[in-house]
Each structure stands twice: as C-alpha cells, then as structure tokens.
Amino acid sequence: MRRMTARPANAHQARLLTLLRDGGPNSRAQLGDQVDLSRSKLAVEVDRLLETGLVVADGLAASRGGRRSHNIRLNPELRFLGVDIGATSVDVAVTNAELETLGHLNQPMDVREGPVAVFEQVLALAAKLRASGLAEGFDGAGIGVPGPVRFPEGIPVAPPIMPGWDGFPVREALSQELGCPVMVDNDVNLMAMGEQHAGVARTVADFLCVKIGTGIGCGIVVGGEVYRGTTGSAGDIGHIQAVPDGRPCACGNRGCLEAHFSGAALARDAVEAAQQGRSAELASRLETNGGLTAADVAAAASAGDATALDLIREGGNRTGQVIAGLVSFFNPGLVVIGGGVTGLGHTLLAAIRTQVYRQSLPLATGNLPIVLGELGPTAGVIGGARLISDHLFSPA
Amino acid sequence: MRRMTARPANAHQARLLTLLRDGGPNSRAQLGDQVDLSRSKLAVEVDRLLETGLVVADGLAASRGGRRSHNIRLNPELRFLGVDIGATSVDVAVTNAELETLGHLNQPMDVREGPVAVFEQVLALAAKLRASGLAEGFDGAGIGVPGPVRFPEGIPVAPPIMPGWDGFPVREALSQELGCPVMVDNDVNLMAMGEQHAGVARTVADFLCVKIGTGIGCGIVVGGEVYRGTTGSAGDIGHIQAVPDGRPCACGNRGCLEAHFSGAALARDAVEAAQQGRSAELASRLETNGGLTAADVAAAASAGDATALDLIREGGNRTGQVIAGLVSFFNPGLVVIGGGVTGLGHTLLAAIRTQVYRQSLPLATGNLPIVLGELGPTAGVIGGARLISDHLFSPA
DNA sequence: CTGCTTTGTCCTGTGAGTGGAAAAAGTGGA
C-alpha cells in the first residue's frame, strides 16, 4: 500500500488533525464547536483534509436534536511505529493514527552491542508486526534512546551507557530503512509524552516524569511541551549528588543518585545482601537464577523479605531527596514515577513521597500529586507515536 | 500631563513597539527589514501608532544610498517605574520607554514592617523622582517582592520572610495609588528579566539566574520566558537540602542551603568567627559597627582575611553543589550569579564554578558560562520596567 | 544635470474568512 505523505497545509488543518487524534472520530458540527471557525471555513478545511486522504468519512453521528451530522475520523489505515530502546531491552509497537496500540513486542537485548545490531532487531520486530497483519507499512516512527539526543538532527550525543552510539545518525538511518519520517528523542522524554497523552498527566501543563530503569532520568514538561535543555541533556538527574562522598559512580564522581539507586545499583546491592547472608529469600533466588535483578528484589519484597524492603526504602529515600530538590526548584503540578522498577510499587512510592513532602516547602507540595505512571512499558512507545504524530500533524 | 493609555491594537504593532524598545529610534525602512510586512502595511501600522501617541516622529535618518527615511521612536515622555523590594532595602527607578534608567533611588527598610509601611516609602521615593523632574507621572510600574507571587493577580502567597504580606493585593493597591497599570513578580524573576534585557543574558534562551541576598532564589528562563511554576514558587532553591542533618533552618528542616549560605547566614557566621577570635579583622569590624553584614565579610576578604575567605569559599561550595544539581537537571545555556553578595565577587564565583564543573556531566557543562550579573542593583528595577512594558506592549 | 538607488504613497487585486439565507435532514407532538 502507498503510504500517506500529506501534511496539513495550515494551522487550522493541523488543529483539526490533533483534535481527531486526541478525541477520536467526531462530527463536523462538534469540531466546529471546538475550533472557533465559521461553519463555511470549517467545511472547506475538512473537505481539503478528506482530499488528502488523511481523514475519511465515517458515517452519521447521533442526532443532537436536529439533522444528523456526518462523522469524520483519521484514516484508519494510518500506522505509526513507536520504538523504545532501553539499556537491556527494546519495545516496539504499532499504533493507529489515534495512537491506540494495535500490537506490542518486547525483546531483551543490550544497547552496548551498538546501533547497527540493535536496529537489525528493531527492524525484525517491526517486520514481525507487519507480517501479523497489523500494518502494511508505517507512516512515521518515533524512537527513544537511553541517552541525550541532539533533537533536531536525531543524533545521540555522548551517551554514557551506550558509547558506540555517539554521533550515529539514528534519524537518517532509520528513515531510510523504514521509508518514512522518523523522530528521535531521549527515552525519558518519550515516557513523559506517553503519560501526557494517554496516562496520568493528561491535564497537567508542567510536570516531571522520573524514570527509574537501569539508570535514572527525568522528563521535564513545561507548558505542555517537553523541555530538552540547551544541549539536549536536560533531565539527566542520575548524576546529581545524593550522598556526599558516597559510592563511586561510572561517571567518575562519588555519591551520584544512580550509583545508589537504579535498576543496576539495586541488583548489585541485592547480590551483596544475599552473599552476606542478610536475606535468605534473595540468596535462594540468587542460587536459582545465577544472578539477581530489580525484579527479584521486587518479588522478595512482596514476599515480605525485610532486607529487600529496606533496600527499596533506602533507595526511595535517596530518590525522594533528589526529587524534593527538583520540586522546590521547578514547582511542578505533578510528579510521575515510572520505568522498569515500578514493580517496586508502593513501597518505593511511599518512601519518595515521605521525603518530598518533608523536605519541600508547603507552597510547592501543597497540592502536588506524586503518582506511579499509568501506562507501564507502553508509555515509551505511545510517546514515540505521539512524537512523530506531533511532527506530521504540524504545518509543513 | 495626561498619561498614555493606548495599547497596540494587533500583533504587528506590538512587534514594532518591542523593536523600538529594544533597538531604540529607528527608521521606517529599517523596521521594514525586520518585520516581514509589505511597505504599505507597515506604513499603515506606523501611522496608527503615531496617532496613539505611543510613537513619535524623530527627524530624518541617514541615507542608505537613496532617499532619506523618516525616523520614529517611542514617545520620549513615557515613563516606567521599576520597584525592587528586598528584605532589607528597596530600589526604585524611573526609566523611559526604552528602559534606560533616568533616576534610581535606594533606601534601607525592613519588609517585615508590612506592605502598608513599605509602600508608603515606595510612594515617597516615587514622588521624589517625580519632583526631581524626571517624570510627570508613570505609564506603568513593575514591582518585585522577595517571595512567591500569584502572578496573574499580583498577590504574594505564603512568603516566608514577609509574613504580613500574605494575600495583600499588591497589584490592585499600587495600581490605585500610582494611577497606572502595575505588574508584580518575584524579585528574582525581575533580576532575570533585567539581565536578559540589558545584561549578560541578552542572547540566551534558557538560563538560570541565582540571586544571593538575604535569602537565595533562582530565576528560571525557558525559551526566553520566565517560568514561574504551578503555584508561582518555582526557583525557590533556598530550602533545598545542601547538608544532610545540617543547620536548623527557619523553615523547620535542617541543612537548607539558605541556612548555610546567604546574606543572613554569612553575617551570623562572621559574628561567630569574630567572637571565637578566629579573625582579628572581623572582630575589629564587629566592635566598630556593633554588628556584621555580608559587606563586612566581603571587605575583610578583600583585605586578605583568611577566615573571611574561608567563609566565602565554604558558602560557594555549598551553593555550587546545589547549582550543579540544577545544571544537570535543567541544562541551561548560562548561569548568572547576582544579588547583594556579589561583592564577594570572584572568590565566590570560583568556588561555585569549581563545584559545578566537577559535579555536572561534561555534556551539560561543556559550553556553560557561569558569570556574575552585569547590572548589579539595577537588574531588578530594569526587570520591573521590562515586565510592565512587556505587558503594555502586547495586544490588549 | 543625469542616471541610479532608496523611500514613501497610492491603488488595485487576491484570497481568507465571516455571517446570513435557505435548503436538507431530523425530532417530537398533536
């Protein structure tokens, strides 16, 4: 099938596309209520969108007391690809133009294998999704990578945990391979966009999205827009000092948050605790699996293991301290906690909340919800779809 | 004299006013080069601005190789009032429409006396400026107060160091008294706007402006706009924990940055050092003046007093640690240090720089200037003028 | 005084967009 290549011709059309994306199929009349355009003008723009094929007719709407209106919707054959590359696994999903996930695949892998090896797997997963009949092709793709990105060009810059990726033209390369427009961003920013679009942050203009995975990062949303900083490294909170003269960190400093709490740190601490005999639960798991991950700690904790709970609480305290500082500084309307370690759930959340509510000023915390992300592993891929749709649904 | 009350009728006029404010008197032709409007349209809008009286003719421009163009400029009789209320003193200045300060007064006072007493003094200072012939009246005023402000209404909310001000309708009250439009903001935000308009931050879109006075605050500028947070308390970094289990702070916590370094903390530490006989220099000053301030420490330091230098260095380290965290998080393009303690100058700056460059990641610090503010005590009042002019020079 | 350039003014054409009229399509009551 030929892919759509049309773009909205003006801001009105862009607005309409966004409304259809976020609100689903809709009648012309109801769209008219939302866009502040005369009926005549609206009709013209809708007709033009129908001509481009981005939008299709969709039967008649229910009556609102008079003549029934004609429904329109985004072309149901449009497909976006969301790719969330983590440190140890990759998520790939297809969505329709309304950003509903139609299919989602996850596969373990190691980013350190480098971009070529990783994208081979990503393309294989994308092909599998195509083969299962969910898509005949893709109209756009949004890619998240676990490190800072020069956003306009879609190129990772100096990513600490994926050295081989520095300067690799991700956007360019994938755009070639997939034959569609591609946008690249930090995985944390994608998660923030995902939660903003379909998760807990739907109504909040300014919020923080803390992702605790192999590392720790933070998506920053200002006035509904992701803030990326001067060099694209905004939100890189993993290397904020959490403990003076604390543990040595891979970055060369001591006491970084990430060195004290993150998926990697937690696994390391758990192994240590098991070997020192401080936790029978963890020790038995270590023996069975030959290693421990954050998930093991989560399981041990929910089985009531005191040491595991302590590890989580301790880490939550550290993280909470750092977040408390960020809350004072940024005064967000919401803090979302997400990432691989959300399995740690409410123990972690409680520890974080305690620290933040204790350390930040009442004016900043007074009405500040601190919640777990709603979308789990789909946040990133939905965010990817959102990223590329924002791009494609803006005037060329 | 009747004050100007006109506002630009559309975005074009607003743009022209801003260009004239920031670029000074200019020829119609040169304006045309900057605004992307046809000559006809430009002429119409300029004529309308001339009719309102906001803009006046200003002779002929130099030839650019052909017919000489007519210059126009903002009405030279326009006057803005900038007011910067600090914890222990108040600055009041008049500017013209190009935001050049024509007169500037400073007077010691104590915010804790409450809004009524303070505004009596502010109005007296404003009257003095009027009496000296610098202004016949004011077309607008921008007020900075040392605490969080509900910006749209111009009302301080729960300000820790000025309890009597909570909920006082500053904007409303001053607008009545002065008979002109008034905008109110946090003093730190005004300083940031001042440095952005006429100081070191002229060309930077995203930067931080750390003000170290009686307390410590931080102005946040995102994409050229001041970011105020959800409840107007963004940038309140004085109560970020800098020292685990450190000194008790007025806010009820321990180890807040402000408890360890700020004008107030520095004075207290200096008195302690003098009394313990650790510094002859400070002791003699204490005896002479009956008390010590940050300025005394600065003087002692520049006289080579080791204890004073240590105090400054120590404080700079603490502040630098906190800023390092903010730099990692926010990835600004510039950090400006200002406020009353800038007398501490390069000793302080060096300490801050050391910490930031050591603790933040290279990608964030690679090209990050950390500099002292350029405008000193005028930053706040210029920021105030800028605030109100931004308001008045936008379509009604 | 003569070309050449820039600036300012005038005027007409164009295209976006509004708002009213009227037709089309429905609803619900008598």
Next chain:
DNA sequence: TCCACTTTTTCCACTCACAGGACAAAGCAG
C-alpha cells in the same frame, strides 16, 4: 400523517487584511 421546531450543511455575497506594482519624491555619485 402532518406540522412546528432544531440542527446541519451548502451557497453566496460581502468585508478586510495584505501584497505587490506603479509612480512620485528625495537623495547619491559622478
């Protein structure tokens, strides 16, 4: 089944912002 009323859609005339060309005015360089 008819009728009064509502909502939706289309059509059309009218307004308005603005561009861009023509031309006059003003200045420069020989």
